[in-house]
Every structure is written in structure tokens, then in C-alpha cells.
Amino acid sequence: MKNRVTELLGIRYPIIQGGMQWVGKAELVAAVSNAGGLGVITALTQPTPKDLEREIQRTRELTDKPFGVNLTLLPTLKPPPYAEYVQVIIEQGVKIIETAGNSPKAFIPQLKAHGLVIVHKCTTVRHALSAERDGVDIVSIDGFECAGHPGEDDVPGLVLIPLATQALKIPVIASGGIADGRGMAAAMALGAEGVNMGTRFFATQEAPVHDNIKQALVSATERDTRLMLRSFRNTTRVLRNAVSEAVVARERHPEGCEFEDVRPWVVGTRGRDAMLSGDVDGGVIAAGQVVGLIHDIPSCAELIERMVADCRAHLAQAQRWTAE
Amino acid sequence: MKNRVTELLGIRYPIIQGGMQWVGKAELVAAVSNAGGLGVITALTQPTPKDLEREIQRTRELTDKPFGVNLTLLPTLKPPPYAEYVQVIIEQGVKIIETAGNSPKAFIPQLKAHGLVIVHKCTTVRHALSAERDGVDIVSIDGFECAGHPGEDDVPGLVLIPLATQALKIPVIASGGIADGRGMAAAMALGAEGVNMGTRFFATQEAPVHDNIKQALVSATERDTRLMLRSFRNTTRVLRNAVSEAVVARERHPEGCEFEDVRPWVVGTRGRDAMLSGDVDGGVIAAGQVVGLIHDIPSCAELIERMVADCRAHLAQAQRWTAE
Numbered sequence: 048m049k050n051r052v053t054e055l056l057g058i059r060y061p062i063i064q065g066g067m068q069w070v071g072k073a074e075l076v077a078a079v080s081n082a083g084g085l086g087v088i089t090a091l092t093q094p095t096p097k098d099l100e101r102e103i104q105r106t107r108e109l110t111d112k113p114f115g116v117n118l119t120l121l122p123t124l125k126p127p128p129y130a131e132y133v134q135v136i137i138e139q140g141v142k143i144i145e146t147a148g149n150s151p152k153a154f155i156p157q158l159k160a161h162g163l164v165i166v167h168k169c170t171t172v173r174h175a176l177s178a179e180r181d182g183v184d185i186v187s188i189d190g191f192e193c194a195g196h197p198g199e200d201d202v203p204g205l206v207l208i209p210l211a212t213q214a215l216k217i218p219v220i221a222s223g224g225i226a227d228g229r230g231m232a233a234a235m236a237l238g239a240e241g242v243n244m245g246t247r248f249f250a251t252q253e254a255p256v257h258d259n260i261k262q263a264l265v266s267a268t269e270r271d272t273r274l275m276l277r278s279f280r281n282t283t284r285v286l287r288n289a290v291s292e293a294v295v296a297r298e299r300h301p302e303g304c305e306f307e308d309v310r311p312w313v314v315g316t317r318g319r320d321a322m323l324s325g326d327v328d329g330g331v332i333a334a335g336q337v338v339g340l341i342h343d344i345p346s347c348a349e350l351i352e353r354m355v356a357d358c359r360a361h362l363a364q365a366q367r368w369t370a371e
Numbered sequence: 372m373k374n375r376v377t378e379l380l381g382i383r384y385p386i387i388q389g390g391m392q393w394v395g396k397a398e399l400v401a402a403v404s405n406a407g408g409l410g411v412i413t414a415l416t417q418p419t420p421k422d423l424e425r426e427i428q429r430t431r432e433l434t435d436k437p438f439g440v441n442l443t444l445l446p447t448l449k450p451p452p453y454a455e456y457v458q459v460i461i462e463q464g465v466k467i468i469e470t471a472g473n474s475p476k477a478f479i480p481q482l483k484a485h486g487l488v489i490v491h492k493c494t495t496v497r498h499a500l501s502a503e504r505d506g507v508d509i510v511s512i513d514g515f516e517c518a519g520h521p522g523e524d525d526v527p528g529l530v531l532i533p534l535a536t537q538a539l540k541i542p543v544i545a546s547g548g549i550a551d552g553r554g555m556a557a558a559m560a561l562g563a564e565g566v567n568m569g570t571r572f573f574a575t576q577e578a579p580v581h582d583n584i585k586q587a588l589v590s591a592t593e594r595d596t597r598l599m600l601r602s603f604r605n606t607t608r609v610l611r612n613a614v615s616e617a618v619v620a621r622e623r624h625p626e627g628c629e630f631e632d633v634r635p636w637v638v639g640t641r642g643r644d645a646m647l648s649g650d651v652d653g654g655v656i657a658a659g660q661v662v663g664l665i666h667d668i669p670s671c672a673e674l675i676e677r678m679v680a681d682c683r684a685h686l687a688q689a690q691r692w693t694a695e
Binding site for chain 2: 048049050061190191192200202203204205206210223224225227229230231232234235236237240269270336337339340355358359361362365366367368369370
């Protein structure tokens with residue numbers, strides 16, 4: 048396939064594996080890249096910049112194809128050493144960085160000087176325009192359906208993707224709400240030149256999480272996600288389970304809820320431990336509404352080949368339906 | 372264009388004008404049908420069955436093309452005489468009925484006996500499956516983005532449309548989130564055989580509302596709608612204005628809010644009066660998130676011809692991007 052996204056990223060298919068905390072590790076990343084998509088390491092899943100260095104090297108042992116590193120910039124009291132993570136990404140010769148959470152403006156000159164392609168993920172058109180002005184190469188626009196942080200505007204992809212592709216000169220990747228070839232076809236009909244998928248890659252053979260968790264995604268319907276932390280304007284879409292139900296219930300308490308009340312559930316490594324041990328109710332598990340469209344646990348190669356074939360078939364069908 | 376929806380409805384393009392309270396009147400309906408789409412009269416905008424009879428006759432004077440009548444079945448203490456409205460629809464020889472709000476099951480045998488095509492609009496896959504079992508011919512599936520009543524599940528079209536097209540044997544019309552040829556192309560790539568649009572047809576030359584209201588839709592962005600009445604499980608997406616802000620503010624009152632508190636704003640003819648007088652803050656005005664994609668007030672014929680051309684162009688572009 049050929050468009051600005053495949054050209055800029057040097058990949059066969061414009062299918063990008065979204066940065067996922069605890070999941071975006073070498074095995075999954077290499078599997079996606081080997082299958083012709085773009086695998087993306089999650090930098091902050093690695094506790095230190097040195098660990099990220101090792102993870103990049105480990106990925107390179109598993110694939111000679113391009114892959115990226117996701118760096119999520121969050122305003123916290125004790126921020127991780129972002130500059131050191133960036134330094135490792137550059138020194139290790141990674142050619143693609145995905146930023147999210149906040150503007151990567153401070154790092155853009157340094158990243159550009161070393162020839163990196165910068166994909167910035169955001170949830171609104173105004174942030175996308177700002178990132179374009181700052182000099183990022185591609186915007187990944189994340190709709191209300193998505194896993195993790197959909198923002199506070201609640202605009203889904205069917206409206207947000209065409210708004211973004213119309214407003215921006217740089218290419219757009221559609222993120223959120225896509226799990227198969229039909230979604231890919233729709234995103235590209237809306238003007239996106241690629242798709243980003245998290246939840247769908249979570250439920251693949253190569254995702255480094257316990258099989259119980261993958262089965263929970265297969266069992267879940269489109270109604271089995273929850274928006275939590277809305278009352279703190281840090282809305283997070285996660286799988287409906289005992290933990291997310293407890294957090295949402297606390298947030299609804301008539302006397303209000305302080306962040307300290309829910310912190311034990313949502314901060315730290317409970318989510319990671321749940322995903323590794325297979326305890327579906329053990330912690331917060333990010334999942335998008337596309338869980339309703341996920342019915343199996345294929346290898347990344349099977350998934351991508353099927354998507355590509357289905358995408359083409361659905362575009363061809365839509366063309367037949369709309370011919371003269 | 373040719374697929375099951377154009378064949379069943381006898382129309383040139385599978386573009387359906389959604390039933391809209393106070394807006395779905397003869398002038399608009401005839402304009403849409405004359406342009407090759409399907410115009411739809413809103414039955415309950417007519418105060419009595421006799422008035423509906425006159426409106427159907429008035430429409431027929433303006434077009435010789437097929438058109439439909441929308442009948443929204445709502446469980447209320449003092450329901451309108453639904454059976455009498457149905458009788459008028461049948462007696463006047465209307466060939467297409469769009470039902471919504473509740474199952475049309477009780478009327479299906481009678482409608483079928485007179486050869487009507489039944490399009491049922493709903494917001495969930497489980498209701499769609501139930502309507503299919505009851506014998507409707509087409510399901511119009513309405514996503515979270517839509518104007519009016521999106522239901523309580525908050526599943527947008529990008530996820531809901533493929534779920535519906537996969538689950539149902541009968542054809543699906545995509546509703547909500549579509550305002551142009553790109554949205555039409557995306558809906559059809561997701562397997563829908565037609566699109567339903569309300570807000571977009573609201574902002575056309577022929578819509579029988581004051582120009583101030585149409586201009587307000589053109590000015591609004593994707594962030595300018597509000598979900599109100601959520602606390603009564605009767606969620607309604609409307610334009611953000613003084614009235615909807617007041618209703619939402621009351622609903623958020625910590626001591627709770629009774630329906631009687633907001634009834635004066637949301638029941639009755641305030642919305643109609645606002646739309647006719649051009650007082651944008653005078654009443655509740657239904658509007659979907661696609662207001663952000665609406666930038667002009669074309670005639671229905673201009674709109675539909677542009678959509679058809681854009682739909683084809685975007686499908687062709689997506690095919691180029693995804694070719695071998």
C-alpha cells in the first residue's frame with residue numbers, strides 16, 4: 048500500500064500498533080513490524096531509560112523492520128526523566144517516535160536534528176493544529192471510542208476523523224474504534240492515511256499478557272467499557288470489571304470523591320500485575336469499545352493480512368453499491 | 372446507485388432524510404425525494420391524523436417520487452392516537468414507514484398486509500435484532516453522535532455500524548455522524564447500504580425553519596452539542612444554547628432534579644416556536660455532532676449531488692491508497 052503514512056514510516060501497510068502501557072514490549076512490537084505494520088514500544092513501561100535501551104535492542108534482535116517508540120508526556124508532580132528517555136531513543140537509532148499526552152514541542156528540534164519522524168497523538172482538532180504548527184510529521188487522532196484517554200470532548204471518529212483530515216495539511220492516522228478491515232476502509236474513506244489500533248493488538252497471540260485477559264476481551268461486548276476519572280477531567284476508558292466499577296461508584300458518591308480516594312486503584316502497578324497474573328478483576332485494564340468487534344486471538348500476521356484483505360473487499364463492495 | 376436499500380425504497384441514492392420533529396414537512400420531504408433521496412414526513416409534527424393526511428397530500432403535490440412517514444412510538448401517559456396515524460399512512464397509499472422510539476410490532480401485520488416497507492430506527496444491536504425477528508425490512512442504526520435520542524449505551528457509529536451489519540441479515544442504514552460524502556463512503560465501507568441524515572438536512576434551503584437557526588448550525592462546532600435528560604434515562608442530544616445549558620445545570624444540582632423541574636423547557640412547543648421565530652436560545656433544538664462538519668446551507672439537490680460525487684471520490688482515493 049502506498050500513501051504519505053507508508054512512505055514516511057517506511058512500512059508496507061499503514062497499520063500502527065498503539066502505545067500501550069505494560070503491553071507495548073519487544074515481542075508484540077516485532078510481531079507487528081514483521082507483519083508489515085508498525086510496532087511501537089511503550090517507553091514508560093520500562094522503569095528506567097536504561098531499561099528502554101535494552102528493550103529497543105531486544106526488539107531489534109527480533110525484527111529488521113522499522114518500529115517506533117511511544118513517549119507519553121504527562122504533567123505530574125514527579126515526572127519521569129523524559130529528556131533521558133528521548134536521548135536513548137535517539138542514541139539507539141530509532142527512526143519513529145509517537146508522542147502523546149502533551150505537546151512534544153520542547154523535544155522537536157532535537158528529534159528533527161536526528162531525522163526522526165514524529166507522530167503526535169491527540170484527541171482534538173485544536174491540539175492537532177497546534178502540533179502541526181509545532182512541526183510534527185503526522186497526527187494520530189483519537190476518538191471517543193478509544194481505550195485509555197479519549198479527552199473530555201466526547202467526539203467519536205466518524206465526526207473527528209473528517210474534521211482532522213480536512214483541517215490538517217500533514218497526514219492523519221485514525222485511532223480509536225478500529226479493529227478490522229471494515230474500520231480501516233472507513234477510516235481511509237474519511238481521509239485518514241493509516242489506522243492505529245491498541246485493543247485489537249492486545250488480543251493477539253504475541254501480546255505479553257495472560258491469556259485470561261485476552262479471553263476477557265473476546266468475551267466483552269461493545270457495552271463492556273467504562274469511562275472513569277471523568278470527575279477529575281482525566282477521563283479514561285477501561286474494561287468494565289470490579290475495579291473500574293468501584294472507581295466509578297466512588298466518583299458518583301453524592302458527597303464527591305477526592306483523587307486520593309481512588310488513587311490506590313488507578314495508580315501504580317495493579318493493572319500490570321492483573322494483566323500478567325490473569326486476574327481480570329485485579330486492576331485497571333484499558334480497553335476501547337472495539338472489544339465488541341473482537342472475536343478471536345490471532346497472530347499479528349494473521350490479523351494484519353486479514354485486515355488488508357477485508358479492507359480491500361469492503362471498499363470494493365462500497366464502490367459497487369455507489370456506482371453509476 | 373444500486374443495493375438492497377435503493378431497491379426496497381425505490382430511490383436513486385440511498386440517502387434518507389431523518390424524521391425530525393417540527394422540520395419533516397412537505398417542502399423538505401419533497402425536495403429530498405425530488406433530488407433522488409428519500410424524504411420523510413414526521414407524523415407527530417402534525418397535531419392530528421387529519422393534519423397528517425393533508426401533509427401527505429401536500430407532499431404528493433410537490434413530488435411524484437417515493438417518500439416515507441416517520442412515526443415515533445413513545446410510551447407516555449397520554450399517547451397520541453397511533454393507530455389512527457397508521458390508518459392514515461396506509462389509506463393515503465404511503466409505501467414506506469419509518470418507526471422509532473419503540474417496537475412497531477403491533478402494527479407490522481397491518482403494514483405488511485398493505486405492502487409497506489418498514490424501516491425501524493434504533494440505537495442498539497439487541498433492539499435491531501429484535502426488530503428483525505419481528506419482521507421489519509430495514510434497520511436504521513443510530514449512533515452516539517446523533518441528534519435527538521442516542522440511547523444510553525454511548526456506542527458511536529464506527530463501532531455500532533459494523534456490529535449491526537454483521538449481526539443482521541436485513542439491510543442497515545447508518546444514522547448519526549454523517550453529513551457529507553466522506554461519511555457516506557465510510558458508512559458503506561462499514562457495510563451499511565444507506566445513510567440517514569437529520570442535522571445536515573436541517574441546514575438546507577428547503578428546511579421550514581428560520582434562517583437564524585440554520586446559521587446557528589453553520590456556526591456551531593463539533594463541541595457545541597449537549598446531552599440532556601441523561602438523569603432520566605432519556606438522553607437527548609441538542610444544540611448547546613441557553614435552554615439546554617439550563618436543563619443540564621438543573622440535572623447536575625447536587626440535590627437532584629425531578630422531571631417536573633425541567634418539563635417547561637423540554638416538553639411542548641417551545642422548540643417549534645424557537646425554530647420558527649429564529650430565537651436560537653428560545654427552546655430545545657436537536658442537533659447532532661455533525662454540526663461541526665456543516666459549513667453552508669445548500670439546496671437539497673445541491674447537497675445530494677455533492678455528497679454522491681464526494682462519496683465516490685473518497686472511495687476511489689481509499690482504493691488507491693490500499694492497492695497492491
